[in-house]
Amino acid sequence: MKQKQIFTFRDAEKQVAPAAFSIMLKPAGSACNLDCHYCYYLDKAVQYGGRQAVMDDQLLELCIKQYIRANEVDTVQFCWHGGEPLLLGLDFYRRAMELQRRYADGKRIENTLQTNGTLVDEAWCDLFAANNFLVGLSLDGPGDIHDAFRLTRGGKPTFERVMRTVGMFGRSGVEFNTLSVVNRCCEGRGGEIPLLPRRGAQPLHAVPARRRTRRRQTGTPPSADRPARTRRGAAGRLVGLGRRLRTFPVRCFR
Ligand code: SF4
Secondary structure, eight states: OOOOOOOOHHHHHHHOOOOOOOOEEOTTTTOOSBOOTTOSSGGGGGGGTTSOOOOOHHHHHHHHHHHHHHOOSSEEEEEEOSSOGGGGOHHHHHHHHHHHHHHOTTOEEEEEEEEOSSSOOHHHHHHHHHTTOEEEEEOOSSHHHHHHHOBBTTSOBOHHHHHHHHHHHHHHTOEEEEEEEEOGGGTTOGGGSTTGGGGTEEEEEEEEOOSOOOOBTTBOOOTTOSOOSSSSHHHHHHHHHHHHHSSSOEEEOO
16 A cells, blocks of 8 residues: 655755845935935835934844845845935945955855945945945936936936946946836837946846826926836837847846
């Protein structure tokens, strides 16, 4: 008679892969020096009673120590995000790098960071290059599209400033890619974007804008900033362009 097979919890435990996960760290909370038309995140400070919940040194150390320890794999990736994560200043990230080295315990540590690119200077480039950061740069394509949505708190355009950062990254050897919000303004203009791969950028990541933007006190969002007419709309056309160009892959996510 065939023996009945029993699969116990202990058996299951043996089959479980080592814990490997990644978290998105937002050390500056929702604080940002910009006020983009489509930003969904600036208002999050309300959840903390209107104050900005900034990560202090004690929490930074605890977070780094526990995160590395909890990841039972050889490589641990830190993903710094915002708001604008550079608002915390260079010393915060120098401390973070030092803590990562202290608690690495033989593991390889990788860092990625998403920035609006307006606060980057040579010192930031040195830090990114020296610690092999992969930096995501928010850039919405050609200047007129970018500046229609990505403005300072005083309503000033930011495209030129971000392009200066692109130049600095290129000169300093900082590895970076771009993240673009795609909306109706972008339809038919994808071909104006592929300048950046030649300047050292990795693939463009595209995020479709699908909801109505809030009205700003500094003006009314451009009328083109509305949901696309078709299901795929501008994002779909941009993705199509990326597929055709091959050298310019586009990842589309929501
Ligand atoms: S840079 Fe990012 S966080 Fe800051 S306002 Fe723009 S979309 Fe929001």
